[in-house]
Amino acid sequence: xxxxxxxxxxxxxxxxxxxxxxxxxxxxxxxxxxxxxxxxxxxxxxxxxxxxxxxxxxxxxxxxxxxxxxxxxxxxxxxxxxxxxxxxxxxxxxxxxxxxxxxxxxxxxxxxxxxxxxxxxxxxxxxxxxxxxxxxxxxxxxxxxxxxxxxxxxxxxxxxxxxxxxxxxxxxxxxxxxxxxxxxxxxxxxxxxxxxxxxxxxxxxxxxxxxxxxxxxxxxxxxxxxxxxxxxxxxxxxxxxxxxxxxxxxxxxxxxxxxxxxxxxxxxxxxxxxxxxxxxxxxxxxxxxxxxxxxxxxxxxxxxxxxxxxxxxxxxxxxxxxxxxxxxxxxxxxxxxxxxxxxxxxxxxxxxxxxxxxxxxxxxxxxxxxxxxxxxxxxxxxxxxxxxxxxxxxxxxxxxxxxxxxxxxxxxxxxxxxxxxxxxxxxxxxxxxxxxxxxxxxxxxxxxxxxxxxxxxxxxxxxxxxxxxxxxxxxxxxxxxxxxxxxxxxxxxxxxxxxxxxxxxxxxxxxxxxxxxxxxxxxxxxxxxxxxxxxxxxxxxxxxxxxxxxxxxxxxxxxxxxxxxxxxxxxxxxxxxxxxxxxxxxxxxxxxxxxxxxxxxxxxxxxxxxxxxxxxxxxxxxxxxxxxxxxxxxxxxxxxxxxxxxxxxxxxxxxxxxxxxxxxxxxxxxxxxxxxxxxxxxxxxxxxxxxxxxxxxxxxxxxxxxxxxxxxxxxxxxxxxxxxxxxxxxxxx
Numbered sequence: 092x093x094x095x096x097x098x099x100x101x102x103x104x105x106x107x108x109x110x111x112x113x114x115x116x117x118x119x120x121x122x123x124x125x126x127x128x129x130x131x132x133x134x135x136x137x138x139x140x141x142x143x144x145x146x147x148x149x150x151x152x153x154x155x156x157x158x159x160x161x162x163x164x165x166x167x168x169x170x171x172x173x174x175x176x177x178x179x180x181x182x183x184x185x186x187x188x189x190x191x192x193x194x195x196x197x198x199x200x201x202x203x204x205x206x207x208x209x210x211x212x213x214x215x216x217x218x219x220x221x222x223x224x225x226x227x228x229x230x231x232x233x234x235x236x237x238x239x240x241x242x243x244x245x246x247x248x249x250x251x252x253x254x255x256x257x258x259x260x261x262x263x264x265x266x267x268x269x270x271x272x273x274x275x276x277x278x279x280x281x282x283x284x285x286x287x288x289x290x291x292x293x294x295x296x297x298x299x300x301x302x303x304x305x306x307x308x309x310x311x312x313x314x315x316x317x318x319x320x321x322x323x324x325x326x327x328x329x330x331x332x333x334x335x336x337x338x339x340x341x342x343x344x345x346x347x348x349x350x351x352x353x354x355x356x357x358x359x360x361x362x363x364x365x366x367x368x369x370x371x372x373x374x375x376x377x378x379x380x381x382x383x384x385x386x387x388x389x390x391x392x393x394x395x396x397x398x399x400x401x402x403x404x405x406x407x408x409x410x411x412x413x414x415x416x417x418x419x420x421x422x423x424x425x426x427x428x429x430x431x432x433x434x435x436x437x438x439x440x441x442x443x444x445x446x447x448x449x450x451x452x453x454x455x456x457x458x459x460x461x462x463x464x465x466x467x468x469x470x471x472x473x474x475x476x477x478x479x480x481x482x483x484x485x486x487x488x489x490x491x492x493x494x495x496x497x498x499x500x501x502x503x504x505x506x507x508x509x510x511x512x513x514x515x516x517x518x519x520x521x522x523x524x525x526x527x528x529x530x531x532x533x534x535x536x537x538x539x540x541x542x543x544x545x546x547x548x549x550x551x552x553x554x555x556x557x558x559x560x561x562x563x564x565x566x567x568x569x570x571x572x573x574x575x576x577x578x579x580x581x582x583x584x585x586x587x588x589x590x591x592x593x594x595x596x597x598x599x600x601x602x603x604x605x606x607x608x609x610x611x612x613x614x615x616x617x618x619x620x621x622x623x624x625x626x627x628x629x630x631x632x633x634x635x636x637x638x639x640x641x642x643x644x645x646x647x648x649x650x651x652x653x654x655x656x657x658x659x660x661x662x663x664x665x666x667x668x669x670x671x672x673x674x675x676x677x678x679x680x681x682x683x684x685x686x687x688x689x690x691x692x693x694x695x696x697x698x699x700x701x702x703x704x705x706x707x708x709x710x711x712x713x714x715x716x717x718x719x720x721x722x723x724x725x726x727x728x729x730x731x732x733x734x735x736x737x738x739x740x741x742x743x744x745x746x747x748x749x750x751x752x753x754x755x756x757x758x759x760x761x762x763x764x765x766x767x768x769x770x771x772x773x774x775x776x777x778x779x780x781x782x783x784x785x786x787x788x789x790x791x792x793x794x795x796x797x798x799x800x801x802x803x804x805x806x807x808x809x810x811x812x813x814x815x816x817x818x819x820x821x822x823x824x
Contacts, residue, residue, distance in 0.1 A: 118199070118215030121206070126152040126182075129209070138193060138215055139163045152182065165192045183211055190218065196453060198222040227463070234265060234467050241471060245478040251486060255349045256361040258475040262446055263351065265471065266429065266464040269448035269457070270352030274345035274388055276441050277371065344371035345388055345443055352447075355421055385410040391430045392440045397469060400428040401459035424448075429460040431469055433476035441480050444472045489547075496554045503560045506568055513753060517721075518553025520749035520801050524788065525549055525742060527795035535787045539741065544710045549742045552717035556746060559697030567690050572635045573675045573682045580672065581635045587657050587667060588628040594658065595620050627652050637682035646677045695722050696731045717743050721750040726782040736785060744785040748792055751775060751784065756806055768802050769812045776819040793819055 112119065118135030122128055128150045136146060142158040156178050160171040169177075181189055181203075188202040200216040241261050248254045255273050263271055347369055349361035359365040374389045375382055383389040387398050387409045403411045403425050414425045427449050433442040446468065449460045500514035525546065528536040541549065560568065566576050574580035599617040603610055627648075634641065634649060653668035653676075668676070678684055683691060702715035720743035723729035725736040729747075736744070755774060758765035766774070772793070779789045792798055793816050802811050816822075 117217070120155075120213040120215075121209065121211075122152055122213070123210040126210070128152070128155065134217075135215055138197070138199060138217075141194060153179065156182075163194055165194060165196075167192075190222075231463065237261075237265075238467060238470060238474070242474045242478075245475055248478075249482065250362075251479070251482050252349075252361045254475075254479060254482060258444065258471070258479070259349055259351055262444060262468050262471055265467050266446055266460055267450045267452055268429075268446040268460075269354050269450055270350075270357070271444070271446040272350045272388075273348045274372070274392075274443040274445065275348045276374075276392060276443075277344050277346045278342055343374040345374060345392060346371045348442070354448075355423060387411075387428060387430050388443045388445055391432045391443050391445075395432050395434060395438070395440055397432070397465065398428070398430040399460060399465060400430075402426050403428055424457070426457045427459045429465060429468065431472045433472050433479065435476055435480035441476055441483070444468070444475075492551075493554075496551060499558055499561070500554050503557055506560070506563075506565055512759070513757065514554065514557050516753050516757075516805055517556060517746070517749050518550060520753060520797075521553045521742075521746045522546070522550060523797045523801060524745045524749060524792060524795075527791055527797050528741070528745070528788075531791065531795075534791070536791060541742075548711050548713055549717060549745075551711060552714045552742070553746060553749075555698070555702060555714065556718040556721050556750070557694060557698065558701055558718075559694035559699075562697050563690060563694050567683070567687050570682050570687065573637055573678050574635050574672060575682070579635075581632060584631055584635075584668065584672065585628060588624055588631075591655070591657055591667075592621055592624050595624070631676065634676050637678065637680075639680060641677070641679050649673060649676045692722070692730055695719060699731070713740065713742075716740060717746060720744070721746040723747060724783040725785055728783075736782075741788070744788055748775075748784050748788055751778065752792075752798065752801070756802070756810065758807060758810075765807065765810055767810050767812050768798070768806065769814050772798060772814045772819055780821075790820055 112130065113132050115132055116134060118138050119130075119132045120128060120135050121130045128146070128148055130148065131146050136143060139146060139159060141162040142155070145155060145158045153175075157171070157175050160166065160174045160178070164174070166174045181187060181201075183203060183205070188200055190198060190200055192198050197217060197219045198221075200218045202214045202216075204212050204214065206212050241257070245254060245257060248257060259271050259273050262268070347360060347367040349363075350357060350359045350367055359367045372386055372389050373383055374392055382393045384393065387400065390409070391398050400406055400409070403409075403414055411425075417423070418425050425447055427447070429446040429449070431444045431446075432440045433444055435441050446460065448457045449464070450456065451458050497515075504512055504514050525541060528539045529541055531537055531539065569575070572579050572581060574584065595617060599613060602608055602613055630645075630648060631652060634645065649668075650673060653666060653673040655667035656664045657667050659665045675684060699715060699719040702718055705714075707714055717740065719732075720734060720739050723732065723734040723739060723743070724747075725739075725744075727733050727735040752771060752775060755766050755771040756768070775784065775789065775792075778784045779786050793814075798814070799811075
């Protein structure tokens with residue numbers, strides 16, 4: 092060192108001692124009794140390099156400390172003056188060591204010692220490694236605690252989309268990644284065969300399945316392939332067990348479920364509602380069936396192992412051409428990739444978690460993923476996969492249950508061409524009315540709410556409200572005319588009229604041939620008789636159609652016609668109409684007899700009995716009550732239990748309104764025309780006044796506009812007309 096100190100100042104003399112002082116690993120600053128710098132070694136100069144020009148013998152401690160406060164240390168939000176005041180307060184206090192962080196991030200432990208006969212020495216020990224270790228220990232403990240908390244949160248989440256978002260957000264947080272994607276393993280195999288058209292049930296085909304039983308199993312309009320070709324087609328679709336070759340292209344793919352990127356401000360999939368535009372990743376080659384080992388995500392899915400890539404642009408093993416094209420289009424640089432398979436309890440890959448561009452927490456620079464972060468994210472992926480698999484299994488069971496219920500409902504609708512769609516429309520209308528009640532902010536339903544589970548419970552009940560109809564005979568369900576059984580007997584009756592007309596003509600011709608009568612008079616009588624028979628025939632045909640009401644005069648006319656006689660094919664005289672035919676033709680309303688009406692009505696009893704036997708879970712325990720109450724009336728005159736309003740839940744009363752409105756407006760009933768909206772609502776208004784339907788729900792039905800929303804979706808345009816709300820609700824206009 093060069094001697095630049097004033098005469099009388101102390102310094103470390105001797106080249107050997109000075110050399111040792113210079114190379115000591117800790118930083119040293121030696122001050123005299125007046126707090127002026129005597130000497131500073133290399134380590135201290137390195138620590139305080141930003142103020143190197145100020146570090147020279149003779150500089151006061153306070154001046155150096157101020158320069159440190161301004162340029163060389165981190166003050167954690169404190170002002171330079173405050174930091175300086177705190178530092179001066181610790182000066183010459185040899186009993187207290189303290190820590191400070193340099194501007195470049197390094198940590199120092201600072202201690203001061205008095206040096207006899209000289210002054211004082213400030214010692215700076217680099218504890219960066221220790222502090223880094225302590226930070227990592229704290230972060231690791233915090234992360235594992237966070238991981239436990241995440242596990243609890245994941246287990247509590249029931250929504251798959253929110254679950255996926257939670258997984259990706261937490262993985263980004265752990266690794267400080269710029270972005271990431273969650274892929275779900277999917278199998279896109281599905282049958283694309285659908286019957287092109289129904290085959291009419293009376294033509295020998297099966298309108299329900301779409302198959303024509305008169306020939307090979309083909310849809311209407313298609314030609315059956317020769318048996319040899321059909322067998323060959325089936326062979327092509329199966330695996331060859333002898334050669335252990337599967338000739339089918341495997342349709343397994345990875346579908347992007349959620350994608351996030353901070354820099355590009357991308358948030359797609361999940362609960363965002365934004366569709367991810369990128370196509371699924373094929374896990375197997377569609378031609379050869381071999382695994383796709385060029386894509387990093389599919390490799391993780393195929394091998395079940397994590398793939399860690401420090402820089403994608405340096406990778407020769409994987410094809411990142413798509414990534415590079417994306418980067419070029421978006422002015423981005425994809426660098427580090429961490430791709431982790433998500434496995435369920437059966438060690439099956441159900442998805443892939445891919446993180447991109449880990450960032451240094453201090454500088455923000457893109458770096459490779461930290462090995463410790465990788466371990467924690469792998470643990471997160473493992474936990475998440477199990478939870479996700481459980482939720483997906485529950486969702487799958489829910490979808491299966493929904494599909495099975497809708498299959499039953501569809502089969503019931505398909506039983507009759509006259510009620511097709513009823514089992515689908517009633518639940519939709521019920522759910523619309525329930526949603527209107529949940530949205531109400533005033534009136535009797537302002538406090539009414541249904542949870543997601545309760546809405547699903549009502550949804551299931553709506554679809555199953557007519558499941559008892561599976562036992563109802565088709566000839567009753569399909570009875571479109573009064574005389575219809577397995578066929579419409581009106582044709583038999585019409586034939587009898589033709590027989591009477593034939594017999595009348597034969598009798599007339601015989602009388603004319605015998606002579607002794609006035610021919611003109613006899614022919615006039617004959618014509619009058621034919622006209623009467625024709626009129627009776629048309630009357631019977633009209634009576635057979637059914638309608639809203641048949642008065643007593645018409646019933647008497649049916650009985651008079653029934654009392655006529657005709658000569659049957661066996662030559663014996665018989666009543667023109669038998670007892671059953673006469674009884675059916677005298678039905679007052681519709682086409683069903685009282686006995687047939689009982690059979691129809693009995694479907695609700697069967698519905699209740701069927702549903703009561705099912706082991707519904709707690710969340711669906713009210714399905715039988717909701718589904719079994721849609722024929723009850725508020726005054727207790729409904730069936731099958733005769734329940735009154737206060738004995739029924741609100742959802743059950745909603746379904747009663749939906750069932751009635753659907754029946755009134757349906758265009759597929761054989762015995763009546765579809766009613767215009769105003770007429771249907773007027774009838775329902777009468778039912779409200781008669782205490783047959785819930786008045787509060789009917790008012791909500793009207794005022795919320797649910798009836799019109801339903802009409803716009805399900806009714807023919809010519810049915811939709813104006814409805815007077817004031818008149819319906821008994822208000823003065």
